[in-house]
Amino acid sequence: MTVPTKTRIKGSRDRILAAAAAVLSEKGYAATRLTDIAEIAELRAPAVYYYFDSREALVAEVMVVGQQWVRRHVTAVLDALEDGTTGLDRICVAVDAHLRVELELSDFATAVTRNAGQLPPDIRTTVARASSEYHAIWRKLFVEGQIDGSVRSDIDLESARMLIIGALNWAPEWWSAARQPIDDLIAVAQTFIRSGLAAP
Amino acid sequence: MTVPTKTRIKGSRDRILAAAAAVLSEKGYAATRLTDIAEIAELRAPAVYYYFDSREALVAEVMVVGQQWVRRHVTAVLDALEDGTTGLDRICVAVDAHLRVELELSDFATAVTRNAGQLPPDIRTTVARASSEYHAIWRKLFVEGQIDGSVRSDIDLESARMLIIGALNWAPEWWSAARQPIDDLIAVAQTFIRSGLAAP
DNA sequence: CTCCTAATTGAATGCAAATTAGACTACTCC
């Protein structure tokens, strides 16, 4: 009869995870103290160990979840497009989705992009493995775009792709909702990328 | 008679600084141990304190020097251009210079871009102040480009500028000399940015 | 009411890394 358990009473585990994502995305890996995380999650540091093996394990899980957020959101948006949509149009949609999930939707996503490069080796490889799927999605968009002729053929796709993703991933470092509506930023990014990538 | 002093015998201070830049640019702020720096500089950790007040002070100086590297290099290259050069052409030259100093010329430069967002508040503001001059340089290029008509006028300059700088600053995260010549990367970046920014 | 377990805690513990203290070396100048 008894309803499952664990999360029956409270969602402490989720709160801790979310708190970790928040601290990581704001302060970065170096400055992320277990105490800060615990405080935001409204409990003490030792309680974290009831749910996670170690600080590292907690961070690792934040990264995995963040990676999922990004991939799932972008995938979902792309899947909703009509079949006839050109590669270039799809890329623009992906740009929109990527920026939104990163800047608006999820601390987890921000935590990943801002910290991936600074993590201890073990976690780093985990993240790298997870993100390779995501890169595959983008790669596919570019290739299809070149095939259907919407994307210029005189440019190295891998470099162009990484430069674009870099532009998006850097946004958390400077963009602020207070100063500029996200829709404006997205519009600029799309316009710019479209012109840069379109076949002449 | 006696020649100055200090650096007369050896350049330990410079070695330490350079070592710090190397470690910071590779491992990131979180994983940068004084011991590692000392080892690369070929001395023990306490010797560092003969030249720097603290680990923080050392890191701060690396950041300042890195910032100088970038600004000076880009400025120098821009200053060498003919007077008639259009804004868009200048931007492309700046793109070249920025990527080169970041990826090829200086660990200090890489250290700054890879760590600026993760530093303790005090250092962060120092870096922010120093880099505002650099941003001013870029801003000027964009404005001039719009004035001389080489840069499109239907786009928000600040956003476009930051997206481009983001694309460049992200390069250290993925680019590797072993896989791709830097000239190729620069060529792609320039082509892409030129099309994205050119007036139609 | 009493027992049981999940969840949480305050108070140790442990440890890795920064920092300090004091001695040692080697060079310079007289």
Add this chain to the structure above:
DNA sequence: GGAGTAGTCTAATTTGCATTCAATTAGGAG
């Protein structure tokens, strides 16, 4: 060759966390 000094070292000391321990609490089941 002695005195001073710059530079470096080894051996403490200190500190800031992560982590462990041994309770303690709160809720549900009988």
